Amino acid sequence: MPSDELAPPNWPLSVIYTSCTIVSPHFPSPQLHYINRLAKPNSTLRSLPPLPLCKHPKDVARIKLVTQPDHPAKGQNGLFAVRKVEAGAKVIDYVGVIHSRTPEGQERAAVDEHEESDYDLSLIRCMSVPLPSESETQTEPTLIDIGIDAAKHGNAARMINDYRGIASKPNCEFRQVWDPVSGWARMEVWTLPGVGLKKGEEVLVSYGKGFWAARTS
Numbered sequence: 429m430p431s432d433e434l435a436p437p438n439w440p441l442s443v444i445y446t447s448c449t450i451v452s453p454h455f456p457s458p459q460l461h462y463i464n465r466l467a468k469p470n471s472t473l474r475s476l477p478p479l480p481l482c483k484h485p486k487d488v489a490r491i492k493l494v495t496q497p498d499h500p501a502k503g504q505n506g507l508f509a510v511r512k513v514e515a516g517a518k519v520i521d522y523v524g525v526i527h528s529r530t531p532e533g534q535e536r537a538a539v540d541e542h543e544e545s546d547y548d549l550s551l552i553r554c555m556s557v558p559l560p561s562e563s564e565t566q567t568e569p570t571l572i573d574i575g576i577d578a579a580k581h582g583n584a585a586r587m588i589n590d591y592r593g594i595a596s597k598p599n600c601e602f603r604q605v606w607d608p609v610s611g612w613a614r615m616e617v618w619t620l621p622g623v624g625l626k627k628g629e630e631v632l633v634s635y636g637k638g639f640w641a642a643r644t645s
């Protein structure tokens with residue numbers, strides 16, 4: 429898998445470290461224009477620019493084993509600020525495997541390896557926009573649901589825990605952005621406006637109530 433740097437300290441051996449997001453080999457080509465703004469109706473993965481590298485921001489955040497006895501993720505990892513980070517600033521890119529959760533994307537994979545993942549974020553979720561070439565064949569809008577999963581390949585952002593049971597509110601959020609040069613969609617982690625991070629503080633987001641509801645039922 430593509431990577432131009434060594435894994436950061438405390439990286440788990442069972443996960444492949446990558447500084448470059450990967451598009452799943454099962455990703456349907458007709459959906460490429462939802463994840464790359466330069467894609468045309470006949471684009472393929474090979475015809476599009478490479479996905480950009482996301483280097484580990486070692487002066488900003490580091491992975492640490494959680495040892496506090498009252499921490500709900502004790503024994504697991506978390507991501508912690510190495511220095512003070514201003515409010516409304518980028519912390520790290522969320523690197524993983526981009527995959528389609530729509531039936532078209534799932535049918536292409538024998539087994540949907542992302543279904544049970546605890547590291548799968550929603551990257552793009554919208555109703556389908558028929559391309560000019562499809563407008564006669566596709567009349568019904570369908571849900572386009574695309575995820576980015578760091579279960580097996582990822583970077584340090586996969587260690588970010590949910591704030592529940594740790595703090596009264598999150599200090600960071602996930603933001604979907606577009607790479608201005610290569611056109612690719614990507615996920616980033618930013619400090620919340622008016623909040624920021626203190627040196628040594630754990631980076632905490634909200635996974636959303638749906639994440640926990642799906643795991644308690």
Ligand SMILES: C[S@@+](CC[C@H](N)C(=O)[O-])C[C@H]1O[C@@H](n2cnc3c(N)ncnc32)[C@H](O)[C@@H]1O
Nearest residue numbers: 500501504505546547586587588589590591592
């Ligand atoms: C994206 S991973 C976060 C990184 C994880 N701690 C690790 O070491 O790989 C999500 C998993 O972390 C744990 N986790 C994250 N936030 C938590 C919280 N607030 N309370 C309990 N467990 C949490 C849960 O096991 C959850 O399924």
